[in-house]
Amino acid sequence: METQLEKNKAVVKRFNLEVIEQGNLESFKELMNEQFINRTAPEGADNGPQGMIYTFNQVLRPAFPNLKVIIHQQIAEGDLVTTHKTITGTHYGLLMGIPATGKKVNIQVIDIVRVVNGKYIEHWGMNTLSAVLTQLSRT
Template sequence: MNSLTDTNKSIVRRFNKEVIEQGNIQSFQELMDDHFINHSAPSGSDNGPNGMIYTFNHILRPAMPDLQVTIYEQIAEGDLVTTRKNISGTHTGELMGIKATGQRISIDVIDIVKVKNGKFVEHWGINTLPTVLAQLKK
């Protein structure tokens, strides 16, 4: 790594693989600032670190135990890293009130993460989870 932006991109890749894909709590604690803010958290939900790990380890992973993260592109400038990725897996557990269907789920995501001192401090994102949920309900 020869620059801060390369280092920050590596931190975001590590978070995606170790935290989102593998559910590694130790990595989460190493990479997440105590004052982290998720600007994309649903209204009324926890927008701090606990809300973020809850989403991965209590909503997505139980619904898709074979969850995989595929990173397509990353662009970094200063302390911001934008990642276009896909979260996929087989719907073998309940997902937000929808019983397992056995179908393959594919959620497209674009995230912007602010990284300071090697930790996530802010997050903004959009994803296709609402569309996926609507399709599973049919």
């Protein structure tokens, strides 16, 4: 029998594959609580559900149309799931003002997601996007 911890990890895996990698809006609606808060959203950015999907579908996926998410490991405790992952892709589109370079990128990410009733309710994260932006702007 699948434990609640395993179910929560499966929710996060599904979000990474279907929402981040594939841009599936139906999956996003199924997996995102309306009260969701991104605790590490950039200052001035929308820290709710719309800010989260904007980041994936309007910023990352257009810049990296071949985007993939590789999950290295997940740890679950209580209603929290921590994921160490790499987002990879080739820079084929505009990314935060930086024109396409054709370079392959690897964005390292550590996320902590609170999952309640099978949905994302809170998120904290750290990533290396700023370092990737610096590398791409030096082209």
